Amino acid sequence: MNGTRQFHLLAGRGSDPSARSDEAIYQALWEAIVEHRLVPGARLPEDALASAFGVSRTTIRRVLQRLALEQLVTLKSHRGARIASPGPGEARDVFNARVILEDALLGEVMKRINGSDLEDLEQIAREEQSAERERAIRLSARFHSRLMAIAGNESLSDTLSQLLSRSSLIIAIYGRGQTGCTCEHPELVALLRAGDSDAARHWMRHHLHDIEAGLDFDADGDALPDFENLFGHHRGRSVS
Amino acid sequence: MNGTRQFHLLAGRGSDPSARSDEAIYQALWEAIVEHRLVPGARLPEDALASAFGVSRTTIRRVLQRLALEQLVTLKSHRGARIASPGPGEARDVFNARVILEDALLGEVMKRINGSDLEDLEQIAREEQSAERERAIRLSARFHSRLMAIAGNESLSDTLSQLLSRSSLIIAIYGRGQTGCTCEHPELVALLRAGDSDAARHWMRHHLHDIEAGLDFDADGDALPDFENLFGHHRGRSVS
DNA sequence: GGCAGCTCTTTTGTATACAAAATAATATCA
DNA sequence: TGATATTATTTTGTATACAAAAGAGCTGCC
Known part of the structure; x- marks a missing residue:
C-alpha cells in the first residue's frame, strides 16, 4: 500500500x-x-x-x-x-475582498441584468434550497459566480471565482455545520427583479457579513483536534 | 549563435x-x-x-x-x-476592471489614509514628473499600487498588481507615445489630502478613462507594421 | 518562376534518473 | 527506560533523455 x-x-x-x-x-x-x-x-x-x-x-x-x-x-x-489552510487573517481578507468586489460588481450587474439572467439565478437559488450541505456550498458559489458574470468583466469574474474557491476552504475550516449562508438567495432575486440597486447592494453586503459572522475563528484550523471534547468522557476510566 | x-x-x-x-x-x-x-x-x-x-x-x-x-x-x-499580446477586447476588459476595482478600493482608502501614506504618494508623484517614458510608466503603476494598498486588502492588491502589469503590456501595444497618463497624479494627491472621497473617486474614474481614451485600438497589435507609413516615400524609387 | 511535397532541423512535451533534503526508524548510551 | 545520535527510507528538486510535433529548407515538378 x-x-x-x-x-x-x-x-x-x-x-x-x-x-x-x-x-x-x-x-x-x-x-x-x-x-x-x-x-x-x-x-x-x-x-x-x-x-x-x-x-x-x-x-x-x-x-x-x-x-x-x-x-x-x-x-x-x-x-x-x-x-491550503488559511488562517483567520487570510480568511477575513478573503471575505473583505468579496464585500468590496461583489458590492462594486453588483452596481454594474444592475445596469445590465435581463430576464434570462433572472431565470438562471432563480433556478440556481431554488436547487440550492433542496440540496444537502456539500452540494449547497457549490451551488451557492455558482449563484454568486453567475450573478457577477452579468457585469461582463472577465478579469474580475476570474478574480471572484478564485475568492469563491478560497471561501469554500475557509468554510471547511471555520464553518459551524451550516452551508455558510442560510440560503437567502431567493430574497436577493426579488430585489434584482424589482431593479432596486441600492437595496440589492445593501443586502449583499449584509449577506457576506452574515456568512463571515457564522464562522468560528477560535476553532483554529491548524490546531489539534479537541481531545477534551472527543475523549473527555473517558476520564477516570481505563483505556480498555 | x-x-x-x-x-x-x-x-x-x-x-x-x-x-x-x-x-x-x-x-x-x-x-x-x-x-x-x-x-x-x-x-x-x-x-x-x-x-x-x-x-x-x-x-x-x-x-x-x-x-x-x-x-x-x-x-x-x-x-x-x-x-502576451492582448487584443482590443482584452485591453478594454482590463481597463474596465481597473475602473470598477480602483473605484471601489478608493472608497476604502479614504477611510484609512494617513499622513505617512500621503507623503509616500506625493514622493512618487513628484518623481514621476521628472522621469522619462519607461520609468514614468513603472512609477505610475507604483503610484496606483501604493495608493490601493492603503485599503488593506491583500487579495485585491494582488489582483490590481496583475491588472497593472497587463496595462503596461497594453500601453506597449496601443500607446501613442505618451506614458499612458498625462501624469496628473499630484492633482489626486490634493483631493486625497482634502479628504474629499467623492471627488477623488470621480477623478480616478476619469483618469482611467483618459488613459484608455489615449490608446489607439486601430493600431492592431498583431497587425503587420504600417509599411505604407514606413516606406511610402520610397514609392517610384529603386530600392538601391 | 512559382508551388507542392518531401526531408531534415529545431523546439516542445513527458517521462525518467539522480542528488539533496526531510522524515522515519534504529541503535547507542546515560 | 528515555533521550539522543546515527542510519535508512521516503520524498522532493533539478537536470537530462527521448519521442512527437511544428517549422525550415530543399528538391522536383508544372
Missing part, C-alpha cells in the same frame, strides 16, 4: 487513466478541494497523485503549482504540497 | 549564473516585460532562456507557466511561449 489508493477515486471513473490532460487533473483536484473531499492541511504526495492519475510527477507538479498560485494549495520547499 | 545572446542581459549582471532561484528569474522576466524590453508577441524559446539564466528547461518552464497564468505570456501547445 503505497498511498495511491486514497487518490484513486479522484482520477475519474473507469476511463483511460493515461491521456488525461493537465486541465482534467486540475479539475479533479479542484472539485475534490471545494467539495471538502480533500480537507485543509491534507498532504498531496506527488508520487501517489502521479500513479493515481497515470501520469508522471512532471505533470502533477505543474498542476500543483497552478493550484498553489490560486492559493488552494501551499507548497513548502522540500516539504511538499498540502491543501 | 544559438539565440541565447539576446537574453543574456536579462539574466543579471555578472553574478553567478547558476543558483538563481525561480523567483529571481520570474522577477527578471517580469521587469523586462513591464519595461517593454520584451515586446508583445516576442518569442521566448526555452533553451535560450535556460542557458541565459544557467538553469535547465524545467525551471524555465515553471516560470513561464506562472507568467502565463498571470496573462503576461501566452503558451500555445507545441508552439512555445510568447509575450
Whole structure:
C-alpha cells in the first residue's frame, strides 16, 4: 500500500487513466478541494497523485503549482504540497475582498441584468434550497459566480471565482455545520427583479457579513483536534 | 549563435549564473516585460532562456507557466511561449476592471489614509514628473499600487498588481507615445489630502478613462507594421 | 518562376534518473 | 527506560533523455 489508493477515486471513473490532460487533473483536484473531499492541511504526495492519475510527477507538479498560485494549495520547499489552510487573517481578507468586489460588481450587474439572467439565478437559488450541505456550498458559489458574470468583466469574474474557491476552504475550516449562508438567495432575486440597486447592494453586503459572522475563528484550523471534547468522557476510566 | 545572446542581459549582471532561484528569474522576466524590453508577441524559446539564466528547461518552464497564468505570456501547445499580446477586447476588459476595482478600493482608502501614506504618494508623484517614458510608466503603476494598498486588502492588491502589469503590456501595444497618463497624479494627491472621497473617486474614474481614451485600438497589435507609413516615400524609387 | 511535397532541423512535451533534503526508524548510551 | 545520535527510507528538486510535433529548407515538378 503505497498511498495511491486514497487518490484513486479522484482520477475519474473507469476511463483511460493515461491521456488525461493537465486541465482534467486540475479539475479533479479542484472539485475534490471545494467539495471538502480533500480537507485543509491534507498532504498531496506527488508520487501517489502521479500513479493515481497515470501520469508522471512532471505533470502533477505543474498542476500543483497552478493550484498553489490560486492559493488552494501551499507548497513548502522540500516539504511538499498540502491543501491550503488559511488562517483567520487570510480568511477575513478573503471575505473583505468579496464585500468590496461583489458590492462594486453588483452596481454594474444592475445596469445590465435581463430576464434570462433572472431565470438562471432563480433556478440556481431554488436547487440550492433542496440540496444537502456539500452540494449547497457549490451551488451557492455558482449563484454568486453567475450573478457577477452579468457585469461582463472577465478579469474580475476570474478574480471572484478564485475568492469563491478560497471561501469554500475557509468554510471547511471555520464553518459551524451550516452551508455558510442560510440560503437567502431567493430574497436577493426579488430585489434584482424589482431593479432596486441600492437595496440589492445593501443586502449583499449584509449577506457576506452574515456568512463571515457564522464562522468560528477560535476553532483554529491548524490546531489539534479537541481531545477534551472527543475523549473527555473517558476520564477516570481505563483505556480498555 | 544559438539565440541565447539576446537574453543574456536579462539574466543579471555578472553574478553567478547558476543558483538563481525561480523567483529571481520570474522577477527578471517580469521587469523586462513591464519595461517593454520584451515586446508583445516576442518569442521566448526555452533553451535560450535556460542557458541565459544557467538553469535547465524545467525551471524555465515553471516560470513561464506562472507568467502565463498571470496573462503576461501566452503558451500555445507545441508552439512555445510568447509575450502576451492582448487584443482590443482584452485591453478594454482590463481597463474596465481597473475602473470598477480602483473605484471601489478608493472608497476604502479614504477611510484609512494617513499622513505617512500621503507623503509616500506625493514622493512618487513628484518623481514621476521628472522621469522619462519607461520609468514614468513603472512609477505610475507604483503610484496606483501604493495608493490601493492603503485599503488593506491583500487579495485585491494582488489582483490590481496583475491588472497593472497587463496595462503596461497594453500601453506597449496601443500607446501613442505618451506614458499612458498625462501624469496628473499630484492633482489626486490634493483631493486625497482634502479628504474629499467623492471627488477623488470621480477623478480616478476619469483618469482611467483618459488613459484608455489615449490608446489607439486601430493600431492592431498583431497587425503587420504600417509599411505604407514606413516606406511610402520610397514609392517610384529603386530600392538601391 | 512559382508551388507542392518531401526531408531534415529545431523546439516542445513527458517521462525518467539522480542528488539533496526531510522524515522515519534504529541503535547507542546515560 | 528515555533521550539522543546515527542510519535508512521516503520524498522532493533539478537536470537530462527521448519521442512527437511544428517549422525550415530543399528538391522536383508544372
